[in-house]
Amino acid sequence: MALRSIASRTALWVLAGSTLVLAAVGTLLLTLTRTQILDHTHHEAAALAASAGSQIQARIGRVAASARMLAAIIDTRQGDAESLLRDTLAANRDMDGLAAVFRPSSDPGSVPPYSPFVSRRDDGTMVSRDLSQDAAEPYWNSNWFLGGLGCSSGCWQRPFFSQSRHRLVINYSVAISRDGHPIGIINTDVTLDWLHRILGSLDKPEGAYAFVLDSDGDFLAHDDPDLIGKRGMPVLLEAMASDRPETVRLAAAQSSHMQGPVWIYSAPIDGTHWRLGLAIPERQIYAGVRRIFLLSLVLGLLALLGVALITLMTIRRTMAPLGILADRAEHVARGELDFELPPARRPDEVGRLTHSFDHMRRELALHLEDLARVAREKQRLASELEIAHQIQIGLLPNEHYLDAVCAHFELHAALRPARAVGGDLYSYFMLDPQRFFVMVGDVSDKGIPAALFMAQTITLAKALAPRAQTPRNLLQLLNLELCRGNDSCMFVTLLCGLLDTDSGNLVLASAGHEPPVLCGRGAPQLLDFPTGAVLGLYEDTDYPEHHLRLQPGETLLMYTDGITEASDQEQRLYGIERTVASLTRVPATAPPAGYIERLLGDVDRFVADATQADDITVLALTWHGEAAGTELRIGSQLPDVFDALDRCENLLEEAAVPATLRGDMRLVLEELMVNTVEYGYPDGRPGQIRIRLQPRPDAVAVELTDDGIAFDPLQPATPDLTGDLADREQIGGLGIHLARTMTSEMRYTRSADGNHLRLRFIYPNLDGPSS
Structure with a gap:
């Protein structure tokens, strides 16, 4: 119910809109911050890897320098070889053992030369022995000796696990040359404990680990002891194959203690084929950013919630009069217009709306009165239209x-x-x-x-x-x-x-x-x-x-x-x-x-x-009438009239018309047609007269049509029968009277075609005598 109000919806939309803006801005800031943090981490990790590489290089550099110096001295002081080895081993704590071994003579039965080996025990004391006396495994057949003869400038050999010292050891060998030919080697045993100590002493970020790979891709040192001596993953070896410092991202770390993508920062160790690597979890890089972002997000949401509450309270207070107007509008919808509105406190939009609403209420009341009057008028008009319709239909x-x-x-x-x-x-x-x-x-x-x-x-x-x-x-x-x-x-x-x-x-x-x-x-x-x-x-x-x-x-x-x-x-x-x-x-x-x-x-x-x-x-x-009867056409002369009368009588006889009726019809037609010729065609003007006979069961219909001047033979008055019957000065007087008497119906009309005279003769047995 609360969301039905404008204030609640406005506050909700303000909160939602602000949240979207905050999310968009926060996402942009997070992206920019992540980029800056990642760049900063790249610089720091690369510097840390380079620093660790320098430390390792300095340590092994001292070992290499001491071994090369011994190789140069022992060539001329072979008898003092053991004492020189002891002095050098005492001066360099990174060395765990030193050996000066010489190539035996090729003469049969010759005794192998004295080859001292001095090593340091765990308690710091030194012991020595002659490697030439190790008959079980002659050193001159060992790979480390044969390989060392070729290291005129010194080289690091493959690491191996010392059974006597129970630890991983790596050799640095330098050939002892005389007249340009190797006569033996100085072999330095270096334990990798110091390498682990260097990796452990690095100021690494939380969750990061360091490692050293040799030229074969095996771990010489690793913060995870379980991985020492094991081979690195192909994707890691591929990333570490460059001879330059590299920064790469791997989808997953080789360590079982680390989940998710990692960034690898590697640097080569000069003087060796080793490579130092520093692995930092990506989630650890962004951990601080996420904490800051989440904290900022929570604070932002709390601030937005406060803004929404303030907006809700402000809008509710501002729009309180609108609630009253909405309630009054419902009254208006029900037709209840007799109410008062609260006075407007300020001349703002709400105040103007209140005045306008009150004015509308009064105008609406007047308008409703007009509508009621118009409705009554419309109803009356509809009733009148219905009456008019009935009257029209009645017409x-x-x-x-x-x-x-x-x-x-x-x-x-x-x-x-x-x-x-x-x-x-x-x-x-x-x-x-x-x-x-x-x-x-x-x-x-x-x-x-x-x-x-x-x-x-x-x-x-x-x-x-x-x-x-x-x-x-x-x-x-x-x-x-x-x-x-x-x-x-x-x-x-x-x-x-x-x-x-x-x-x-x-x-x-x-x-x-x-x-x-x-x-x-x-x-x-x-x-x-x-x-x-x-x-x-x-x-x-x-x-x-x-x-x-x-x-x-x-x-x-x-x-x-x-x-x-x-x-x-x-x-x-x-x-x-x-x-x-x-x-x-x-x-x-x-x-x-x-x-x-x-x-x-x-x-x-x-x-x-x-x-x-x-x-x-x-x-x-x-x-639905019957077909037309017989029609005769004659000229407008008197001979034509009498000839037509004979033809009509013959036609009537053929139609079985009674003789008495035929006589009456001949007399009537003769009178009318003669008058037509005499008065319809003055001065003998030519014309045409049509006669149509139509016998029927009860009567005979006759139609006379002529194209003469307008002449109505039925207009003359009834003649005076007491005078001279032979007096015909009055046109058609007696003849027309007889014609009227002998016919059942006579009718004259005038049209554009001429004069039309229609006659009807009823049979005598139907209408009594005709005369």
Whole structure:
């Protein structure tokens, strides 16, 4: 729990950081100190080895000088050899014995010359004997004698263990020459006790040892008595092979009393082939440094601990107000803002933080009040948006519509707003019992403004459609109404269609909307026809119409750009190509809902987890009517009219239409077509009249279309039947009245293609007499 406070963590980090710094600096100092200590040890050990070598050299130098002097004197005083040996042995305590031996004569039977040998006993007395009398082992056959004859300048021979004196002895031999030929030798026995005493008297570092190696690599002397006379290790001999002073490091010492690496300091002993060595353990060299370092480290850690404690106390005292602020912050987190803060004692950072925290508390209280108010407003707005959504949905007709009168067409629609309310729209309604208006649109904006503009568009379209009668006229009237007072410059794209439910004739007009797709006959076909400008921006705009005749089972798919512009997470658009490809996979016999489900499913799979960016609306209209009847095309002359009447009567007879109904139809068609020729084509202007007959089980549908001037034969008023029936000054007066009486339905429209008159004659047995 203590480490949760800033003071504890700061003190801990100060201690840890200081420890790292201390360790780094200590390691650097230890390295530098070790280097200096090692250099100092090298100098001192090399000097000590050189000094010991000088002492040994001085001792053996005196032995060698005495032996050479005796060799020179005895050559002329051979008879005084024993006395000279005694005097020399008494004067030089380093000698243990002296011998003057001579080469025997080569004459057979000659007596060996007197060869005295004087030695010193342990009690200091001297004894002598004649070596020539040692018949068991004649000296003149010994290696030491034969080797000594070649030492004209003196030489040290191999050490040997004296059985009589029970110690290791070494000989120094000098040849006695006469006329340039050796006649004998002076052989000096030197015990190595004094050599051990010299090694023992050296002021060596603790744990160090000294030794002397002879030319064969054997230990002549060693601080470890067990190694005397034994051969040195190869690595040691290799290091000692130089004739100069050397300093080398060995991974392990030869002595069993020493562990770890050692430093060897060696020096040659002049006048011999011996070499003095001084071995110092590496750990002993650095022992003092380690003690000082460990002591310094302990003192440093204690100092750092003291600094950490002081830091902890100082920071705790300094940051005590922060603890109070942290406690108050927890109150703030729980929404408890009614508390007081202790007064700031100093104008430092903590004091400024206290003032700022108190100011924040007051501001936060006000802000929470504002947030509560905003939350209430947001909740109210969400409720209003939900109401607006319900109202918008209420403005739209049902998603599914099936013609209940003749079941000639079926419609299915789907709308997905990107927000609670959107700007897409669709609508449909029966203009009259035979004509069906349908539209799909997209407002330029989203949200509430788009929803209001969409509602205005639907309302105006339904109100203007009875007066407009055609998609072209409806778009023109709707555009004029939307342009009025449109200060926000909003606009709507709209695709409008008018379906003749009996014949399947479909008239389309577009105000900048996406082209529809016709499905059902082979591959889906994109109907890309000319469009007018969007609604709501330009008053003087025309909207061309596109005519087509739906075949039974064909489906017209209308949609908004929410389909083609749907994008995935990589911002790739769905596009019209994928739209057409998706519709290709729909069976030709599928209902309208099947087209919509397939298309929306493919769009959803393409978009995946990407956010819907725009409203989506799709509407599918399928016509289930019968195939078109017989169509006749004639000229705009009266003979052509009567010829066409005869052909129509024959066709009706072939279709088994009752004779009474055929007569009524001939009379009505004659009246209407004559009026069309007389008043639709003034001055005999040429033209074309189309007649389409479609017999059905219950009635006969007739459609008259001409390209003459605008002429509505249904407008004249009912004539006065009390007057002269032959008076025809009033255009079509009596004839039009009879036509209305004899038909079940008459309807006139005007489009860009001309005049359209639709008639319906019900069989007499279904609707009583026709006249």
